[in-house]
Amino acid sequence: MSRYREIVAALAGAVLMAGVAHAAEDTKVALVPGGPHPYFSAWEQAGKDAMRDFKLGAADYKVPQKWELSQQNELLESLVTQGYNAFLIFPGDPVGSVSTAGELADTGAPVIALAGCLKDPSAAAFCFGTDTGNSAYLGTKELIKALGGKKRIAHFTGFLVDPNTQLRIDAVEKAAKEEGAEVVQVIADIDAPEPAEEKINAYLAAHAGEVDGIITTAWVPAVVSANALRKIGDKRIKMVGIDHDEVVLKGIKDGFVAGTMLQNPYGQAYIGSFAADKLRSGCTVKADAPFKSNALTNKFIDSGTVFVDASSVDNYVASMQGITKDIMATFADTYLACK
């Protein structure tokens, strides 16, 4: 298998290197999430828009069938043979995907870790995603603000194998501690509908009286919690969700959810495609770029987050576009060195 990979990499690399000028229309960007998840669906439209706006050859959204590293790796190998020459990847595993990113980079293709980071050192030019810890921290602060005097919080979050989960748990704890609140329960590993439904409802059935607020830091728990609060008709418990699922947005409009922390998947894919094309056409990442650091990498760029509540929920699309516009305006000057 590794021999096969070497041959594929060598052939693809030779083809790529043979090209003298890398015009934008030669750039074929593959946007590859870790697996199927509604969070990434905005990448598809962002890819299409980037292709149109930056005159790329392609910017296609390609989804592995399952959340398995092997499936993602096989898909990436297949995309190399199909002529894709720039890769925006949500790493299936922050360490396990490092070697795959290296193989892709060996073909001459720029690799950017999108929405989730690779562990340093890696071949990724940089990591462009939500500062998950900061988003969870700000969301908790917003929740505590909505709670007023009552401050017992339950935290529902995603897969434990996702390195972001521990960052989110720590950030919620930190924000709660600063405000004199108590995190009475953390339920994790529920970023799938069945376990989320079972565990969140069981928790609310037994402990609803013991909590004043709910913070959710993953997509599915946010949807299930919003539905659960609507089902039991409880507006006493305040909730701050994450992302822009219709169920959560409707919960905000109807008063069952205090607000949500929007992430910026559209901007990640749109600006990521732009950056990948620039890297192909000779730009390099500035050595002194003002990258942030997180637990995995020292080359992190925050794709932005914004809190939306009942007063701003009707304009949430504009809020998301606003973040993208702001980052895009200075991105090239801040992070890239182009001749």
Added chain:
Amino acid sequence: MQSLWRADWFGPLVVTVVAIIFIAAFNPSFLSPLNIQVLLLAISVNMLIAFSQMIIIAIGQMNLSVGAIGGLAAISFAGMMEVWGLPGPVAAVLALLIGVVAGFFNGFFIAWTGISAFVITLASLSIFKGLNLAVTRAQPFYGVLESVKAFGATTFLGPLPWLLIPAAIAFVLTWYLLNRLPLGRHILAVGGNAHAAELSGISVPRTIMAAHAISGLLAALAGICLVARLQIGQPTIGDDWLILSFAAPVIGGAVLAGGHVSTVATVLGVAIVAIITQALVLFHIDPFLVQVVLGALILWAVGVNRWREVRVARSLKRI
């Protein structure tokens, strides 16, 4: 008492009762109407998932595509309501049909090619999941009808969820199939010894195809019930079913080699898993230790039943 002790379901029943008493003693809210409703909701859907695998275990095979069939039926059900505006019952019947066809597809290829069910269902898992993603593009269907949502969220006679009705019907029919109908006997006979069954005039290929079609039907019913319960057609429905689908029948004493399953004990197996899952939430178990505790408790539940079986076998030898 002796016959009770020998029954397959006795061990799981003891475990279930002990677990309920233990948890209720430490956390009285466990027996609150709302918590009972939540527990019954989980049991209703998980029961269908377990039956779907149990039928295949009965013929001595395994079906890795149970979740993929359920997921495909689920998004088809929700999608037909949202995109085509079909009434709930019509969409449900068509989704069930999809489950039957998908199951029959598995059975047909297993019987026709002689390739192991493991390989065929591994391949079909990929096909059905791929169809799911091709249809949904990993985006949920939100247009679930209000009547369907109400069916998944409301109760009757206090805390009993309406979703218990399809699960109860499936339980009665599955029990009747395996204990009273010729097809059920054929399924168990093929699972016990396919060659002997063939020599007795049973059509092994037909039995395999029928078992897989029934398995597909039950998986599709579980998918439909989950759409009603979640109020949304999530493309990831079914992704988590595999372990549960095996755990419940095995806790219920099913022989993985085939020929012996117990419908009642499987229901109790489902109840045990649901109760343990709830208990871990109620007792604030550290999220990083949940899987360890869950595994240990399931092992304990299986161990109790195994201990009972060994005791029964020894007492029979003495006779």
